[in-house]
Amino acid sequence: MRIASLGSGSKGNATVIQTDNTCLLVDCGFNLKQCRQRLSHLGLNPADIDAIFVSHEHSDHIGGVYKLAKYYDISVYMTQGTAEGSRFDDFDRVNIIDAETTFLVGDISVQPVVVSHDAREPCQFIFSGNGYSFGILTDVGCITPHIEKQYTACDALLLEFNHDVDMLANGPYPEMLKQRVGGDYGHLNNHQAIGLLNAIDLEKIQHLLIAHISEKNNSIDSVLACLNMHLPLMDHQKIHFIDQKHGLGWRFIGRTN
Numbered sequence: 001m002r003i004a005s006l007g008s009g010s011k012g013n014a015t016v017i018q019t020d021n022t023c024l025l026v027d028c029g030f031n032l033k034q035c036r037q038r039l040s041h042l043g044l045n046p047a048d049i050d051a052i053f054v055s056h057e058h059s060d061h062i063g064g065v066y067k068l069a070k071y072y073d074i075s076v077y078m079t080q081g082t083a084e085g086s087r088f089d090d091f092d093r094v095n096i097i098d099a100e101t102t103f104l105v106g107d108i109s110v111q112p113v114v115v116s117h118d119a120r121e122p123c124q125f126i127f128s129g130n131g132y133s134f135g136i137l138t139d140v141g142c143i144t145p146h147i148e149k150q151y152t153a154c155d156a157l158l159l160e161f162n163h164d165v166d167m168l169a170n171g172p173y174p175e176m177l178k179q180r181v182g183g184d185y186g187h188l189n190n191h192q193a194i195g196l197l198n199a200i201d202l203e204k205i206q207h208l209l210i211a212h213i214s215e216k217n218n219s220i221d222s223v224l225a226c227l228n229m230h231l232p233l234m235d236h237q238k239i240h241f242i243d244q245k246h247g248l249g250w251r252f253i254g255r256t257n
Contacts, residue, residue, distance in 0.1 A: 005248040008212050035068055164219070
C-alpha cells in the first residue's frame with residue numbers, strides 16, 4: 001500500500017490510497033484543473049481513481065468532488081447526512097455508507113469512524129490492505145475513547161494538528177470563529193493530537209503525516225516543539241508535514257525489514 005496527499009489545509013484537502021489493484025481518493029477540495037495537476041505530480045490521472053470518499057460537506061473537502069466524479073464517472077461514498085448537505089441529486093453513482101460498518105472497495109477494506117465536527121454526519125476513515133492499515137483523522141473537535149480504540153493499531157496515520165491554543169487565542173480570528181475552531185466540534189489543537197498519539201500504539205507507526213495546519217493559528221515550528229516536548233523518543237524520519245500548495249509525495253506502508 002502507498003499513500004500521498006494532493007494538499008491539506010483550509011484551501012483544499014485530498015488524500016490518495018493505492019494498492020496493486022485499487023486507487024482511492026479521500027475528499028477533494030480542489031477544482032478539476034488543480035486536481036489533474038496535483039495527481040499528475042504523483043504519476044496519476046483522474047481516470048486511475050476507482051472511488052472517492054467524502055468525510056463531510058465542507059467546501060475544503062467536497063468542493064471539487066462533484067465535477068471530478070461526474071466528468072470521470074467515479075463512484076462516490078458518503079454518509080446520508082453528508083449527502084443531504086451536498087448537491088449530488090443528479091449523480092447516480094453516490095453510495096450511502098453506514099458510519100459504523102466496514103466494507104470493501106476493490107481490495108481495500110474501508111472502516112468509517114464517527115467523529116465530532118460541525119457538519120451533518122461527518123466521519124473519518126481507516127483503510128486496510130495487504131495486511132496494513134492507514135488512518136485519516138482531520139476535522140474533529142475532540143478525541144473520544146471510540147477514536148482511540150479505532151486508531152490504536154494503524155501502520156500509518158494522517159493526523160490533524162490544526163492550531164496552537166495560544167496562537168488561536170491571540171490571533172486575528174473573530175471571537176465566534178475562535179470558539180468554533182477550538183470547540184468540541186471544531187478542529188484538533190496540537191496538544192489534543194499529541195494526546196491521541198500517546199494513547200495509540202506508536203511502535204507500529206511507519207509514517208505520521210501531519211495535516212490541516214492552520215496558516216494563521218499554527219506553524220511547523222510549534223508542532224515540532226510540541227512533539228519534541230511530549231514525544232521526545234519518536235523517530236523524526238517517520239514524521240511528514242503535508243504542504244497546502246504541494247501536498248506530499250508517495251509514502252509506502254509495508255515491511256520495514
